[in-house]
Amino acid sequence: MTCVHVITHDNRALYEEAIQQFYRLRHQIFVEERGWGGLRRPDGLDVDDYDNEHAIYLLAIDADRVVGGQRLYPTLLPHMISEVFPHLVQSGIPQAADIFEWTRYFVVKERRTGRTDCRLLAAMQEFCLEKGLSEVTAVVEMWWLPRWQQTGFKVRPLGLPQIIEGQPCIAAAIEISAVSLEHVRKLAGLRGASLVRQVTPSPSVQRVPHAAA
Numbered sequence: 001m002t003c004v005h006v007i008t009h010d011n012r013a014l015y016e017e018a019i020q021q022f023y024r025l026r027h028q029i030f031v032e033e034r035g036w037g038g039l040r041r042p043d044g045l046d047v048d049d050y051d052n053e054h055a056i057y058l059l060a061i062d063a064d065r066v067v068g069g070q071r072l073y074p075t076l077l078p079h080m081i082s083e084v085f086p087h088l089v090q091s092g093i094p095q096a097a098d099i100f101e102w103t104r105y106f107v108v109k110e111r112r113t114g115r116t117d118c119r120l121l122a123a124m125q126e127f128c129l130e131k132g133l134s135e136v137t138a139v140v141e142m143w144w145l146p147r148w149q150q151t152g153f154k155v156r157p158l159g160l161p162q163i164i165e166g167q168p169c170i171a172a173a174i175e176i177s178a179v180s181l182e183h184v185r186k187l188a189g190l191r192g193a194s195l196v197r198q199v200t201p202s203p204s205v206q207r208v209p210h211a212a213a
């Protein structure tokens with residue numbers, strides 16, 4: 001059964017293998033499949049400046065295998081829109097404690113039937129609602145707009161589309177709402193929460209008693 005796991009700096013140690021799979025899949029999908037040559041690395045891993053302690057990963061995992069993923073990053077820190085794509089924004093880059101940037105979204109080829117995609121979209125909305133976020137921002141190719149409309153997401157363009165690597169792209173903000181979450185859940189026939197969190201045991205649980213040391 002596929003579940004979407006929340007991975008942050010606090011529980012990352014429990015997910016090192018999944019994170020490595022995520023980096024490898026990102027390289028396979030974004031560099032080899034999508035042709036984003038600027039991300040190519042000799043080690044076959046897509047890792048960038050935003051894969052740091054502030055990144056939050058929501059990974060769809062089935063029997064230890066990563067089948068899809070996405071990354072959220074605080075907009076109060078320098079992020080992709082502020083550092084790489086500021087020219088896509090005409091009316092001020094949204095930067096606030098309750099706005100995160102959304103990047104590196106994918107589903108592995110064998111799972112591209114829409115259901116894992118909806119699971120990931122629902123997980124993103126669910127996580128953001130739990131965390132009290134109001135919006136996520138993203139830079140996307142234009143074909144995302146009808147997809148988001150279909151999933152009931154409310155989208156606010158941040159500027160006019162521009163060509164990036166031959167593709168018309170746009171920066172946009174997506175509203176986080178219980179209505180959007182319900183809509184995407186219904187679309188995929190998902191019932192209830194889809195997020196899983198493994199928690200690193202607290203130091204008191206890990207501590208070895210002196211007598212046994």
Ligand code: A1S
Pocket residue numbers: 029034102103104105106107108111112113114115116117138139140143144147
């Ligand atoms: C940044 C993203 C942010 C959100 C963070 O009938 P079809 O096959 O034409 O239906 C397709 C198309 O309408 C459209 N579509 C998908 N990829 C497209 C592309 N490269 N160019 C134009 N249109 C595209 O979506 C429909 C369904 O796609 P699918 O692949 O058959 O199935 P699914 O399960 O909905 O998966 C969609 C995604 C995008 C997740 C999957 O294709 C994928 O992982 N692609 C590679 C990663 C990627 O491009 N991510 C977006 C940039 S990150």
